[in-house]
Amino acid sequence: MGSDAVYGAVDIAAKAGQKRRRVQNEGDESITSAPRAKRQRANPRILQPRDSNVQLLDQLTGSKATPLAFLGCSDVPREFEYSESEIKILKVIGSGDHSVVYRIAAGGRTFALKVHKYKNEAISEPGIPKPNIFFESEHDAYTRLSSLSESLLAPTPKYYGYMRFTKPPQVNGPGSIPRKLFKSTTYRPAVYTDFLMDRGHNESIQNDTWRHYFLNKSGNYILQGLVLDEIVARHICDNDASNPDIARSGREGLEALHDRGVLHGDVKNRLNAMFSALENRVIWMDFSKGEIETKIGTTRFTRKASQEIRDWNRYFGAGIGRS
Structure with a gap:
C-alpha cells in the first residue's frame, strides 16, 4: 500500500490499528550499504513536497470543478536514477499482502520504495526474475500515469521510476543485529521471506x-520495486461519507486515471484512497490490481471504469457522491 514517498505523516501502507499487517522485524533498522557517487544526471533540481501547492483548491471545491490540465501520456518505462548500492534503507513504513514499503534516502532526500512480494507458486515459472503480477500491474499503471503524477494536485503519488535488486533489501540500523538473509531462527525469519506472500513454517523455509x-x-536481479513520493495524508474514514469535497475529488481522480487508460482495480478498498486535508484532495494508492485499456480492450475497460465510479459514489450519502 503500496507504499510512495510522501513525507512523514502517514505510511503508504496501512498504519497500526488498520487491517494490514506490519513487518515482523520493523525494529531492524540500519543502512544496507554506504552510498557511492550518484550517476550523472542532466539538469538536477530540488524537488519540493507537493503539499506546499495549494493554489488550485477552487478546482476541487467548485460545484463543477474545472478539469486539471495534464501533460501527454508516456508509456516509456523509467528506471530510478539511483541503484540499490546508492540508496540507504532507513525504515519499514508498512507492509501489506502484496508488498513491503520502505523509507529510503538518495541524493539528499527521502522517498518511498515499494518492493513487491511473490506468490509462492511463481517459483515454478521459468526464468529470472520470476514473474510478479503485482509489480507488473503497478508498474504498467505508473508508467502510463507518469506525467500525470507530476501535475499539480495529481490524484496519485509522484512516480520516480522502478528499481531492481540482486539481493533482498533490509533495514539494518546502528546498534541493531542484522537478520540473516537466508537462514531463519525461531523469532527472526530469514530476510528473503519478507518477499513471499506465504512465509510458511520457519523449520521448512530454509530448504525450500x-x-x-x-x-x-x-x-x-531477483526483486523489483517502485519509487514514489511518501504521502502526507490520512486514510478515508466513515465520517467522510458526508463530505462532498472528498466525494468529488476521489471521483475526478478516478476519471483522470480512466482518461489515461488506467483502471485502479480495487476502488472498494478504502485503504487505497488517502485524503490530504492541506490540499483538499484524494490521492489514489496501490495499483497492484490495476488494468490497462490497451491490454483488456476498450469495451471491457469502459464497463469496468463505469463500475469503479459507481463503487466510489456508492460509499457517499444520497446526492453527495454525484454532486
Whole structure:
C-alpha cells in the first residue's frame, strides 16, 4: 500500500490499528550499504513536497470543478536514477499482502520504495526474475500515469521510476543485529521471506526452492520495486461519507486515471484512497490490481471504469457522491 514517498505523516501502507499487517522485524533498522557517487544526471533540481501547492483548491471545491490540465501520456518505462548500492534503507513504513514499503534516502532526500512480494507458486515459472503480477500491474499503471503524477494536485503519488535488486533489501540500523538473509531462527525469519506472500513454517523455509532463488547465484536481479513520493495524508474514514469535497475529488481522480487508460482495480478498498486535508484532495494508492485499456480492450475497460465510479459514489450519502 503500496507504499510512495510522501513525507512523514502517514505510511503508504496501512498504519497500526488498520487491517494490514506490519513487518515482523520493523525494529531492524540500519543502512544496507554506504552510498557511492550518484550517476550523472542532466539538469538536477530540488524537488519540493507537493503539499506546499495549494493554489488550485477552487478546482476541487467548485460545484463543477474545472478539469486539471495534464501533460501527454508516456508509456516509456523509467528506471530510478539511483541503484540499490546508492540508496540507504532507513525504515519499514508498512507492509501489506502484496508488498513491503520502505523509507529510503538518495541524493539528499527521502522517498518511498515499494518492493513487491511473490506468490509462492511463481517459483515454478521459468526464468529470472520470476514473474510478479503485482509489480507488473503497478508498474504498467505508473508508467502510463507518469506525467500525470507530476501535475499539480495529481490524484496519485509522484512516480520516480522502478528499481531492481540482486539481493533482498533490509533495514539494518546502528546498534541493531542484522537478520540473516537466508537462514531463519525461531523469532527472526530469514530476510528473503519478507518477499513471499506465504512465509510458511520457519523449520521448512530454509530448504525450500525460494531460498535457492534468493541466493541468486546467477547474479541477475531477483526483486523489483517502485519509487514514489511518501504521502502526507490520512486514510478515508466513515465520517467522510458526508463530505462532498472528498466525494468529488476521489471521483475526478478516478476519471483522470480512466482518461489515461488506467483502471485502479480495487476502488472498494478504502485503504487505497488517502485524503490530504492541506490540499483538499484524494490521492489514489496501490495499483497492484490495476488494468490497462490497451491490454483488456476498450469495451471491457469502459464497463469496468463505469463500475469503479459507481463503487466510489456508492460509499457517499444520497446526492453527495454525484454532486
